[in-house]
Amino acid sequence: MSQQSKNWLLLIHQIPPKPNALRVKIWRRLQQVGAVAIKQSVYVMPCSEQSHEDLSWTLKEIVAGGGDGSIGDVRFVAGLTDEQVIALFQTARQTDYQKIVQDANTLLTDWSTGEIDPQDPAVKGAAQVSKLQRRFDEVAAIDFFQAPERGTAEILIQDLTARLSGQSSNESAAMHTLDGLRGKTWVTRKNLFVDRIACGWLVRRFVDPSAVFKFVDADTHAPEPDQIRFDMFDGEYTHEGDRCTFEVMIQRFGLQDRGLTHLAEVIHDIDLKDTRYDRAETAGLNALLTGLAASQPDDDQRMTLGMHLVENLYAYFQRQKGKQAS
Known part of the structure; x- marks a missing residue:
């Protein structure tokens, strides 16, 4: 047992x-x-x-x-093991959250073009967001084991709500110098999946090789000094509009790397499920990370093993970049 x-x-x-x-x-x-x-x-x-x-x-x-x-x-x-049973629950809720994420992304895309004003009564933006929120609440009530997709759906709905009220997103936040980010504790939600794993890899790879990670219950966590929250509502780094947290971090870290660009396209499509980039590598990484989440309940181990997968894909893109240059 x-x-x-x-x-x-x-x-x-x-x-x-x-x-x-x-x-x-x-x-x-x-x-x-x-x-x-x-x-x-x-x-x-x-x-x-x-x-x-x-x-x-x-x-x-x-x-x-x-x-x-x-x-x-x-x-x-x-x-049958407890971990396998939990995976059944998470898979069931994954499907529910994916539908919400897809609908939220459609709204965000429409509202980001500048052609549609979500505050226009004719658009019925408030009603659309309220409907998404009700669907989210219904799914969350039976999400007994915090499916990884839950956070993505929640953040997107909160972004839609902010746009309805005319609030600016975190995009206006000042760029952070990498030196000021070293020696911090990086905090994110439990039950890691693609966006949080990729962000962890990015921090270790380009910001702080000794970075410490902490995995918390997002609903009860109170931020402490020297902590940086990512892929969490009100976090220092989280989704902005139609970009996942990994894409936001790359932009705000000031990283310019073609390999990272390709990697971000894969992470985006897995996390936001909108097939915007439709790269051939996306299905493979998604399958590997889904298997990792099903077989490894410990977040520390999941982060470590997931980082290896992301590093290997990044190395592949770097190699492809070198071939193209030659």
């Missing part, structure tokens, strides 16, 4: 083949409460009072419709 072994609630049920409406109704209910299937007719949820209540109501509906089932409080001791 792993050190992270935990209790889960299982719903094991059987539903009559007809009427089909009951099967569809129960499936939708389980989706709404955030349960995930580990095999046919077996659903799992984190062990909590809310989960127990949600599954109990679902079981009552099943029984009332002529089916039967049981709810169990279990631990996985062989076969």
Whole structure:
């Protein structure tokens, strides 16, 4: 049994083949409460009072419709691991957040052209952002294990909200000299994925080889002196408009490197999911990082191993640049 072994609630049920409406109704209910299937007719949820209540109501509906089932409080001791179960939850929420990110990016792109004023009542910008916020809140309520895409969706919605109110983005912030960034602690959200890993690599590679990283709960973290927050709301470095944090860091660090430009295009498309650059290397890095996130729950290890992947891709782009120059 792993050190992270935990209790889960299982719903094991059987539903009559007809009427089909009951099967569809129960499936939708389980989706709404955030349960995930580990095999046919077996659903799992984190062990909590809310989960127990949600599954109990679902079981009552099943029984009332002529089916039967049981709810169990279990631990996985062989076969399926806690990490694999958590990955199932994160994958389910990933799909939900990706739809929100895509819709938010569409709005940001439209509002960044200067042809559309989000404050124009005819645009109904407030209604569009409110709808996105409601969808985000619904997904976040069943995001039990902080899917990596959550932060991207949250930051984009907050950027849209700022544009509605006429606030300027962080783009007007002054450029930082690299010397002043050394010896700091770099803070970001837990459950790392592409943008935060790439930013960590950028800091270690071009700013401070000895940089220290700290991974926190974004909702409760209070910034301390000598800390620099990245890819977090109100962070010193975070998304700006239609650019991911990695792109923002490159610009504000004053780095000019064709290899970095190509790398940033890959990171952008994975993080923002808008296929703006559509590079051939994007799918490969996305697959490797997704596998890394699924197999490595420890953020320190995930950052270290992820940096190696980013470094290798950067070296590839540098080599391609050299070939083109010759």
